[in-house]
Amino acid sequence: MSAADVLLSVQDLQVSYNNIRAVKGISFDVHEGEIVSLIGANGAGKSSTLRAISGLIPYTGTIAFQGKDLHKIPADQLVALGIAQVPEGRGIFGNLTVYENLKLATWQRKDKQELPKDYERVFTIFPRLKERRSQQAGTLSGGEQQMLAVGRALMSRGRVMLLDEPSMGLAPVLVREIFRIILEINKTGTTILLVEQNANMALRVANRGYVLETGVITLSGSGSELLGNPRVKEAYLGG
Amino acid sequence: MTYFLQQFLNALQLGSIYALIALGYTMVYGILTMINFAHGDLFMIGAFFCFIAAGLLKLPFVPTLLISMAGVALLGVAIERVAYKPLRNAPRVSAIITALGVGLFLENFTLVFSPYPQSVPTLIPNQTWMLGPVSISSLQIIIVLLSIGLMILLDLIVQKTMIGMAMRAISWDKAIVPLMGVPLNLIISITFAIGTSLGAAAGVMYAQAFPVIDPYMGIMVGWKAFISAVVGGIGNIRGAMIGGFILGLVEIMVAAFMPSTYRDFVAFALLLVLLIFRPHGILGKPRPQKV
Ligand SMILES: Nc1ncnc2c1ncn2[C@@H]1O[C@H](COP(=O)(O)OP(=O)(O)OP(=O)(O)O)[C@@H](O)[C@H]1O
Ligand SMILES: [Mg+2]
Numbered sequence: 224m225s226a227a228d229v230l231l232s233v234q235d236l237q238v239s240y241n242n243i244r245a246v247k248g249i250s251f252d253v254h255e256g257e258i259v260s261l262i263g264a265n266g267a268g269k270s271s272t273l274r275a276i277s278g279l280i281p282y283t284g285t286i287a288f289q290g291k292d293l294h295k296i297p298a299d300q301l302v303a304l305g306i307a308q309v310p311e312g313r314g315i316f317g318n319l320t321v322y323e324n325l326k327l328a329t330w331q332r333k334d335k336q337e338l339p340k341d342y343e344r345v346f347t348i349f350p351r352l353k354e355r356r357s358q359q360a361g362t363l364s365g366g367e368q369q370m371l372a373v374g375r376a377l378m379s380r381g382r383v384m385l386l387d388e389p390s391m392g393l394a395p396v397l398v399r400e401i402f403r404i405i406l407e408i409n410k411t412g413t414t415i416l417l418v419e420q421n422a423n424m425a426l427r428v429a430n431r432g433y434v435l436e437t438g439v440i441t442l443s444g445s446g447s448e449l450l451g452n453p454r455v456k457e458a459y460l461g462g
Numbered sequence: 463m464t465y466f467l468q469q470f471l472n473a474l475q476l477g478s479i480y481a482l483i484a485l486g487y488t489m490v491y492g493i494l495t496m497i498n499f500a501h502g503d504l505f506m507i508g509a510f511f512c513f514i515a516a517g518l519l520k521l522p523f524v525p526t527l528l529i530s531m532a533g534v535a536l537l538g539v540a541i542e543r544v545a546y547k548p549l550r551n552a553p554r555v556s557a558i559i560t561a562l563g564v565g566l567f568l569e570n571f572t573l574v575f576s577p578y579p580q581s582v583p584t585l586i587p588n589q590t591w592m593l594g595p596v597s598i599s600s601l602q603i604i605i606v607l608l609s610i611g612l613m614i615l616l617d618l619i620v621q622k623t624m625i626g627m628a629m630r631a632i633s634w635d636k637a638i639v640p641l642m643g644v645p646l647n648l649i650i651s652i653t654f655a656i657g658t659s660l661g662a663a664a665g666v667m668y669a670q671a672f673p674v675i676d677p678y679m680g681i682m683v684g685w686k687a688f689i690s691a692v693v694g695g696i697g698n699i700r701g702a703m704i705g706g707f708i709l710g711l712v713e714i715m716v717a718a719f720m721p722s723t724y725r726d727f728v729a730f731a732l733l734l735v736l737l738i739f740r741p742h743g744i745l746g747k748p749r750p751q752k753v
Contacts, residue, residue, distance in 0.1 A: 277640075277641060278640070279637070279640065279641070297640070297645070298640035298641065299640045299642075299643050299644055299645045299646065300643075302640075302641065302642065302643030303643055307641075308641050310638055310641060314635060314637075314638035314641070316630070316631045316634045316635065316638070317634055318630055318631075318633065318634045319627060319630055319631060319634070323627050326624070326627065327624070327627050327628065327631055327642045327644065328642045328643065329643075330624065330628070330642055330643040330644045331643035331644075332643075375642070379642070379643055
């Protein structure tokens with residue numbers, strides 16, 4: 224792939240919390256239209272990486288989106304540029320209704336006339352949310368909350384969607400459902416950066432993947448290459 | 463019975479003032495989980511704006527009210543930016559101590575310019591009507607209606623607009639709000655502007671009802687409004703309104719039927735008893751555990 228295809232580029236990213244280095248200079252690219260998975264164990268620095276890309280925490284190194292350096296841009300304006308994050312643990316607003324959660328994500332959108340179409344799209348992908356649109360989001364089940372979090376990211380019309388462990392805490396059927404939906408969203412033109420501990424599923428849907436271990440990228444390759452890699456098999460796929 | 467009805471009207475008047483101020487405490491608590499202990503002093507500044515606009519500039523009621531609300535809103539926003547924002551991720555107790563300091567500053571600042579109590583001119587033509595045996599004044603009607611009008615407006619903003627939605631979202635989890643594309647600092651500033659301008663409106667009305675004002679007038683009233691907010695359920699906007707009216711009612715009735723020195727004692731006792739039985743206030747809910 225040529226450099227022109229690079230949508231999101233991360234160079235020498237470092238994140239520290241009170242002098243503890245959580246991400247120790249990692250570099251990777253996400254190309255237009257791809258699904259890229261970042262896998263790693265607890266505390267490897269996956270969420271820190273996503274939070275840095277979304278502008279929620281300070282970092283050193285360079286993050287560029289469509290060739291534009293993101294360093295000085297506040298988090299809320301990154302959403303307008305096309306970066307949508309589905310945060311770890313869903314982060315839905317439990318005191319707002321399902322519909323209000325979706326609506327809030329359209330804050331920075333200029334094309335308001337397109338909104339009805341997008342609500343329709345979200346409700347087609349997630350019929351459950353349509354049934355529960357007037358319900359307080361805090362009363363949703365874990366799986367429904369995850370759907371709402373993804374729906375919100377769709378409403379903000381991200382060009383790249385950053386997903387932080389979307390399968391966490393879901394029953395196996397729902398995990399498969401969520402990954403099916405991620406593929407579907409990707410097919411309609413949204414680039415995906417997926418962070419997961421569920422390496423098996425994450426690598427199966429991914430075009431490419433990276434393995435993150437204690438803040439360092441130790442392996443990279445296509446999804447199938449990594450699935451076949453003995454080290455990945457041993458450490459992340461249960462031998 | 464007549465006496466009771468008469469006192470009930472007085473309670474409505476006092477209660478609407480408490481409710482307006484209580485809203486400021488509750489809104490700030492809702493989004494920043496801190497008690498803005500300078501809020502009672504901002505109410506006092508609102509009353510002094512009334513003195514400046516009406517007494518010195520000879521303006522009528524509506525411009526006086528608007529100038530006071532706008533002036534205090536700007537001050538409130540500035541205080542948040544300068545004094546509270548740097549402490550947003552600090553322990554809450556640091557922010558609260560800072561707020562107490564800001565309050566002392568406002569009192570002493572006002573004291574420099576006004577070492578003596580000031581009297582505020584009456585802006586609302588005093589007229590009294592008899593509703594059967596009960597008398598009701600033009601000022602009482604204006605205070606109650608204006609307060610209720612402002613509260614309805616606030617409720618509409620919070621429940622129906624995108625800004626209100628963003629405020630409610632911040633009160634749930636402010637870390638996630640920027641991911642929605644919502645500018646957190648702007649919404650916090652708007653919240654301070656609205657909350658403090660309601661306190662200023664209360665200050666103007668208070669100065670009309672009790673026209674001698676001094677730099678310390680915000681302390682006790684501020685405490686009462688704070689109690690109102692806690693009684694209603696701190697962080698809950700409708701709760702603050704209900705709490706304000708309850709406190710107004712309790713105070714007036716205690717003063718009417720018991721020695722009036724019991725008034726503050728009963729108000730504070732009410733808070734203690736309520737907190738034993740309903741630690742989250744009347745409308746406050748314990749926050750469901752986040753997963
Ligand atoms: N706010 C914080 N303050 C201090 N240390 C933090 C903070 N957030 C994360 N860390 C530390 O940084 C390291 C990386 O954390 P991070 O959340 O990025 O890991 P992760 O890969 O997302 O893990 P998990 O799979 O458990 O979500 C961990 O050691 C963690 O303890
Ligand atoms: Mg994580």
